[in-house]
Amino acid sequence: MPILNRAHEMQAEVAEWRRELHRHPELMFDVHRTAAFVAEKLKAFGCDEVVSGLGRTGVVGVIRGSRGAGETIGFRADMDALPIKEMTGKDYASTVPGKMHACGHDGHTSMLLGAAHYLAETRNFAGTVVVIFQPAEEGGGGGREMVDDGLMDRFGIARVYGMHNMPNLPVGQFSIRTGPFFAATDEFRIRITGRGGHAAWPNQAIDPIVTGAQIVQALQTIASRNADPVSSIVVSVTQFHAGSAHNVIPEEAEIAGTVRTLSPENRELGEERLRALAENIAAAHGATAEVMWRRGYPVMVNHSAESDICAQIAREVAGEAAVESDARPLMGGEDFAYMTEARPGAMILIGNGPSAGLHHPAYDFNDEIIPLGISYWAALAEGNGKAA
Ligand code: NI
Numbered sequence: 001m002p003i004l005n006r007a008h009e010m011q012a013e014v015a016e017w018r019r020e021l022h023r024h025p026e027l028m029f030d031v032h033r034t035a036a037f038v039a040e041k042l043k044a045f046g047c048d049e050v051v052s053g054l055g056r057t058g059v060v061g062v063i064r065g066s067r068g069a070g071e072t073i074g075f076r077a078d079m080d081a082l083p084i085k086e087m088t089g090k091d092y093a094s095t096v097p098g099k100m101h102a103c104g105h106d107g108h109t110s111m112l113l114g115a116a117h118y119l120a121e122t123r124n125f126a127g128t129v130v131v132i133f134q135p136a137e138e139g140g141g142g143g144r145e146m147v148d149d150g151l152m153d154r155f156g157i158a159r160v161y162g163m164h165n166m167p168n169l170p171v172g173q174f175s176i177r178t179g180p181f182f183a184a185t186d187e188f189r190i191r192i193t194g195r196g197g198h199a200a201w202p203n204q205a206i207d208p209i210v211t212g213a214q215i216v217q218a219l220q221t222i223a224s225r226n227a228d229p230v231s232s233i234v235v236s237v238t239q240f241h242a243g244s245a246h247n248v249i250p251e252e253a254e255i256a257g258t259v260r261t262l263s264p265e266n267r268e269l270g271e272e273r274l275r276a277l278a279e280n281i282a283a284a285h286g287a288t289a290e291v292m293w294r295r296g297y298p299v300m301v302n303h304s305a306e307s308d309i310c311a312q313i314a315r316e317v318a319g320e321a322a323v324e325s326d327a328r329p330l331m332g333g334e335d336f337a338y339m340t341e342a343r344p345g346a347m348i349l350i351g352n353g354p355s356a357g358l359h360h361p362a363y364d365f366n367d368e369i370i371p372l373g374i375s376y377w378a379a380l381a382e383g384n385g386k387a388a
Helices: 005-023 032-045 105-122 142-148 151-155 208-226 264-284 304-318 337-342 367-382
Strands: 049-054 058-064 072-078 128-134 159-166 179-182 184-193 233-242 252-261 288-294 300-302 345-351
Touching (some): 032 058, 032 105, 058 142, 058 151, 072 105, 072 151, 072 367, 105 367, 128 142, 184 264, 208 233, 208 252, 233 264, 300 304, 337 345, 345 367
Parallel strands (some): 072 159, 159 345
Antiparallel strands (some): 049 058, 184 288
């Protein structure tokens, strides 16, 4: 099934929804306006069931097919924006100071709404499609909250699928891989306590800055000396705060950053080595290091059978040559990880064409790709059970 004529017909209307959402970005779980917009549309399309308030502000729509019994599959979009000041200069730019849709979640939500509209009016599929709109993808774990709130069991979801746009992947192309696709994203903070004093008598102080500098250097050896060289781990120190005067050795220094990994082994290794290096280097200098480690999203793993289904559906929609099925993994995080931990599933990337990168103030979702996204979802629903 190539791009649907109906999806082309819907393009202008869906782009209008997208721009409406773009004008009114909301953060994390605080997506009340967006969730109300989504729920109202799903009801108007005639979904069999519309449930709001799942995972705090998530919305779910149930659409039963007319082609007989079959599996229930979940299609997921995200609704939240970012705390970024928009610089696109578009006439539909954010009207909320300091907030913008800089990751295209406005586009994801609109494309899935378009697909829901199509599927509710045609019903040309077996089984049931559950459309899932989640809050707080950008670090809040909205996906986890929806799963914890019973998403999979309550709606009987057997498999779950996601889609994210990708800047600079050409329009008309899709990209996917089997296995780890997005990284586990953990955060750390190290508080080093020494002994403050006069900068002229360092012998009477314990300098947390010198200690901290050595810790920053030593953390580079986690990737270069500890991890399996053919595996992936990123250790980035992104903050170093200490001191307030040129002639005072401060009492404390604080270092913070992120560790990103594609395997549970490297995730354990990263935490274990970071703690050992920080605590022991501090001890060697007579200082102490207190390590705070916050686990973020787990690795987002695409399951093999579902990735194959997605790649096949994308080829049917966009053509053989338009689908990359062995994409490189990305070291960014993706909250969809909790959904593919709960059920077999896969996420695909859809080309956004030449554009500023995700999370950049000049980024904009490309409305041209709307018919492709809708057609992909529709084909996945109509092909459910056939390809598996
Ligand atoms: Ni995103």
